[in-house]
Amino acid sequence: MATLAGGAPPPAAATDPGDAVAIVFTSGTTGAPKGAWYTHASLLAVAEIEARRHPGGMPRFQTHLAPGLSFAHVGTMTRIAVQIAHLGRSIIHDAFDPAAVLAAIEGERLTHLGGIPTQLVALLDHPDRPRRNLSSLRSVLVGGAPALPSLIRRIRDELGAEVSVRYSSTEVGIATASVAGDPADLVATTVGRATPGVELRIVDAANRPLPAGETGEVAVRSPATMRGYWRDPEATAATVDAEGWVHTADLGHLDAAGYLHLTGRRSEMYIRGGFNVHPVEVEERLAHHPKVARAAVVGVPHPLHGEVGWAFVVPRDPGEPPTLAELRAFVGTELASFKRPDGLTLVDDVPLTPMFKVDRRALRALMEDSPSPTQP
Incomplete structure (x- = not known):
């Protein structure tokens, strides 16, 4: 930086925790992609909430593999704060190649792997898997989209790793997760409970909270959610209510213990x-x-x-x-x-x-x- 500045110290930058720092675009599965914007404070909150998920604290110096996931994806964007906060190392693959991922697990002796269900299916079904030494894997985090219980069981049985699930979205950053010790049937059929620091509820079409067992829309409120859709106040007002709850358009219900059971997308029904x-x-x-x-x-x-x-x-x-x-x-x-x-x-x-x-x-x-x- 000093060389680029011609020997002069870099100018001081005036920043505010509420300044926009990242725009994460939705996947556009049912319409045109929208840009969810995050502040410095919201990305730092993601790191703080993620750390609370680990009883012994977030592991430091952990190597994270990012296999071909777009930098516009919420998983990549929010991961930046997590990696910086805990001195982690990221390995970036330009494209998702199951053979390259399997080779990286073996070569780097990765202990943790995260992936979207479609990626994990591709890894499990790839012909290279049987010849790769994947014994270093201790845990696999499944997120990005609802995972079928059959996939959760396959990961656990075929890779011998502890499986955790997470529910998040472009708009909420981080919402729920399973934790170590959760029974296998809950990991296979739910997306865990609200992570400490996150408020979660199920609401009906009139935005009234529903009791446990009743299906409705999942709503999330936390300091880690998006602040709105970039330069789209109408879409923002339709998604974030006056009390700060982000309405996800995902359908599900909470059980008596607070575990979230997802049913599907409202737009896909x-x-x-x-x-x-x-x-x-x-x-x-x-x-x-x-x-x-x-x-x-x-x-x-x-x-x-x-x-x-x-x-x-x-x-x-x-x-x-x-x-x-x-x-x-x-x-x-x-x-x-x-x-x-x-x-x-x-x-x-x-x-x-x-x-x-x-x-x-x-x-x-x-x-x-x-x-x-x-x-x-």
């Missing part, structure tokens, strides 16, 4: 013949079918039922893919009949957004361009 269907529930069931490697479900217009569920499936064996009849029968053994998919498109892979979330708009376009012959 579809209504089939008057009945609400949450794609995540159907996707979880489809993931257990022996012929299914990955699956995604979207609601599409239907002349009789209003909307129906359409399944996009990556077959485990392309030579013997599942049929729509097989999947409908399989889903119907555990879920209500109206939750069975009414259409099926077989795909080589599930399209993702730059933030590694299922791109449901792309799936709808794919169905419209080339409908499956299994369409009823």
Whole structure:
């Protein structure tokens, strides 16, 4: 810096904790991306709240792998404050390459790994995994999107690592997490409890708090949330209420112990013949079918039922893919009949957004361009 300044000391910069320091863009899965802006104070609050999640304190000098996650993602942006506060080291991969991640775990002897569900599935299914020594892994943090219980169990059983889950979003920064000692069934079926320093509640359409067990919208308030959408006061007012609660558009309920159970996104829910269907529930069931490697479900217009569920499936064996009849029968053994998919498109892979979330708009376009012959 002194060289760049020609030998003169750098000028003093007047900063305020309330100044904007980062703009984190939403993934745009259902609309145009919006820029959530954070202040110095809110990013420091993320680091403080994250430290409270560790009973013995946040580990220092920890190596963190950032495999291809955009720097515009909340996980990367907020991680900057965490790494600086605890003298951590970050390894940055320009793109997410499962083979490179597996090599880094082995070569760096990483003890901790964080990832979005789609990334972790790719690691587990990669042909290099069996030959890599991953014994250094002690913990895996799953976040960024709801994880299926089957994935949580696979990570625990196949990697031998303790699994923790976290719920956050572009708008809230950090919200809930599981902690060491949480029973395995809670880690597999919830996203933990509110981290100390975070307020969490479930509200109805009129913004009234709901009791435990009732499903509604997840609302979060803490010093670590965004201050609003950059230069978009209308969108800000629609998301952050007058009391500072950020309305996430995620649906879920709290149990008696305060654990958050996510149901899905309000914008992703579809209504089939008057009945609400949450794609995540159907996707979880489809993931257990022996012929299914990955699956995604979207609601599409239907002349009789209003909307129906359409399944996009990556077959485990392309030579013997599942049929729509097989999947409908399989889903119907555990879920209500109206939750069975009414259409099926077989795909080589599930399209993702730059933030590694299922791109449901792309799936709808794919169905419209080339409908499956299994369409009823």
